[in-house]
Amino acid sequence: MSDGRVVVVGGTGFLGRQVVKDLVAAGRDVLVLARRAPAATAGFRFRAVDVSGAGAAELAAVLATERPGTVVNATGGKWGLSGRGLQASCVGATEAILTALAATSLAPRFVHLGSVLEYGLVAPDTPGATQRSSRSVSEYDRFKLTATEAVLAAAAAGTVDAVVLRLANVTGPGVPPASLLGLVAGALVTAAERGGHATIELTALDSRRDYVDVRDVSEAIQAAIRVPGVTSPIPIGRGESVPVRTLVTTLIEISGVPATVCELPAPDPAGAAEDWTLADLRPARDQLGWAPRRTLPEALRALWHDALERDPGR
Secondary structure (H helix, E strand, C coil), rough: CCEEEEEEECCHHHHHHHHHHHHHHCCCCCEECCCCCCCCCCCCCECCCCCCCCCHHHHHHHHHHHEEEEEEEECCCCCCCCCHHHHHHHHHHHHHHHHHHCCCCCCCEEEEEHHHHHCCCCCCCCCCCHHEECCCCHHHHHHHHHHHHHHHHHHCCCCCCEEEEECEECCCCCCCCHHHHHHHHHHHHHHHHHHHCCCEEEEECCCECCCCCEEHHHHHHHHHHHHCCCCCCCEEEEEEECEEEEEEEEEEHCCCCCCEEEEECCCHHHHHHHHHECCCCCCHHHHCCCCCCCCHHHHHHHHHHHHHHHHHCC
């Protein structure tokens, strides 16, 4: 088995792209598995595989040939998905990977990217369970927990050497256009092109979220690849719960584009104050030797400059 070889499943998405970039920079032999090929594959290999739809035999054959020391599961995107599509992304892909690994003789380090939103569903005495308070639980939250539970069950059975990282909200360069900050950046870029004023309509920004830079998350994943003996899910964030309204205001200030934000009434105004996430950084520090290095303004500046560079009209 090659300890330096890494298979990144879902390596063309927001998180996956940053992880692949950093692994390549670290000298790793990287194979990306995803449905569609990226525009460029500099420094890594690519194979088109619809993991959630692929037969276990096909995926097992790929893994048996590659014999990776590490598999990073960066599947589970939610933007633009619901129902069966969301379930396939969050649960189907993870279960397919685990089934394929069970069919081989391999037990690689398996880094699974979960969500702090799972904490709204686990038992109160679960480590980190107090990190999320919310009146509502979405199907995304449930699907992410189902995927994490499948990984932990496989680890208990000895099929994989698993590390689960439960991520807070992730932002920074390459953020999905359909995400909150992606939508704001897109509107600002359009207004900047026209030399005008941006009017941005959003659902009420009353919640508080723990946001972390995607580059810091990538560093946490690299630490999870290296450090042995990690068994419990580890929260990854910045360790502060920030008003979402503040993030939007800061991004507008960074852009320098005149803008007005129109907030629509919240579906449940009474529950807005209870809608927050906060990552406890002690497990990551103690078990991975990791802590975030970038401030939120740094993340938002990188997001803005990346949005400008990616815009085809500039």
